[in-house]
Amino acid sequence: MFQVRFHGRGGQGVVTAAELLAVAAFSEGRHAQAFPSFGSERTGAPVVSYCRIDDREIRTREPISVPDAVVIQDVTLIHQVDLFAGLDVSGYVLINTSRTFAELGLGELAERYRPDHLMTCPATEFALEHVGRPVPNAALLGGLAALTGQVPIHAIGDALRDRFGPTVGERNLAAASAAFDHVRAQMEVVSGAAAD
């Protein structure tokens, strides 16, 4: 089972992100379960959502306390919320930012994880460029697809078109594809550095 926890703020499509990932995984023939952390929803309030992906039926209903990947949609949550709780040393982290982990004050944390599993992505900028709205969720899904290989980018595209219709879906897919390429390029740099 692969478990993803999304952190963001109300209005950033955090719940939708988990749902889209579940739909994408489902379209690839896998079992998936997405659910929000049921707070009283308010714009700007910290929001958590979850997605499980497995090759067999998913029966558990507990919140994800030991994630395989953490997606951080809003960097202002760093040092406010325990974003990395339960994340194994082999876990993945994807942060919506153009800054580095060290610049975000996460240098010490980053040392505990595999460098090729820690990626950043200016998802809000990609969203503004391609969708025209500062909603980073679709772009981050593209980045997550590149980082984890759990779902192919075309499945993310299908989920986006299904959810938002052809026009807006296509724009979101453009943002997701830009993020996919961005993260893929970053990964190549890291693996190149490791090879050196």
Next chain:
Amino acid sequence: MLRQIEGSHAIAESVARCRPEVVCAYPISPQTHIIEAIGVMVKEGTLAPCEFINVESEFAAMSVSIGASAAGARAYTATASQGLLFMIEAVYNAAGLGLPIVMTLANRAIGAPINIWNDHSDAMAVRDSGWIQLFAETNQEAADLHVQAFRLAEELSVPVMVCMDGFILTHAVEGVDLLDQEQVDRFLPPYEPRQVLDPEDPVSIGAMVGPEAFEEVRYLAHLRQLDALDRIPEIAAEFSEMFGRDSGGLVRPYRLEDAETVIVAMGSVLGTIKDAVDERRDAGERLGVLGITSFRPFPLEAVRQALAGRERVVVVEKAFSLGMGGVLATDVAMAIGTTTLHTVVAGLGGRPITRTALLDMLERARTGRLATLSFLDLDEGVIARERARMATVRRSGPFAENVLRDLGRPREDQA
């Protein structure tokens, strides 16, 4: 067709294919998405003929449902928590009048303290109302149970409540295989009322009944609940035969064959419990699970058969009767007599029921350290501190606020 879909939307589509003629509801979390989706279908004309009636309260929603049902319409509504309490007088009336309304209860805790999250206290509050209460384990089962519920309700002329865990199921996006219109039509015949307000053939519904007949009228209602004990498994079997899927029925046994300890529960927590049981089974422990699908009528005989001769029974329930203990456990105790029985109250007000906590509980049960009544993941420190405050200060204040303040205060043991 199998689709990845939000639980609420699966229920809305499933209900729509049952062709309700009147839907009247008032929004309340976590039921809202169901009602919004049905409202959209009525407005767009994809659910027709159907009248969606906006009202000012849950009391009106159930009252309109009663009127619609008495006029011969297939009526549906949905609510949760305080909404159910606000309609409770009409809830009893719907059952007392024998009107086959189907209602989704998106289970949520009851205040005070106000809490929007899931537990089963709302369903328990109307346990004795005369409604049939079916609990869904998954969104698939919830969707299927609604189709079965209309069939059951209308055959017996008894209202049916389909209980599904608020948020945990209603807001979960997972795979659900929804029946198409032709399949539902094959399973659910048009509504043929046992009683109807018809100007051509006038009757009076809702007579005053005095001491001379009240007991008999109530007993007749009880007998119809007992009829449901026969019809619920028969309808589930027919559903399974027609669509190749097990949904509903009275109880749901899991790995019971040689089980020494059996965990009894209702609703979505059964999935997490099964995972925990599998883990301990792998370590050689003889554990099984009994899911209760039909809470009212309560399947005393099926529960007795499933639990007879077990060393230990642990009832995990998302509600309890203050000053007494388990609610479901009391019914289970009635069924089994003398086997050692424990109640574990868990998941109140949306507290997650984790596999780790369940495994710890099962270890305590195995080693004889599980109390007759216990509370999963209870923070005993905060309770001791509040009890101490209450013992030393007369005007100790509201305890919900005191507990929140206590939990928010930095303490040495947290440093």
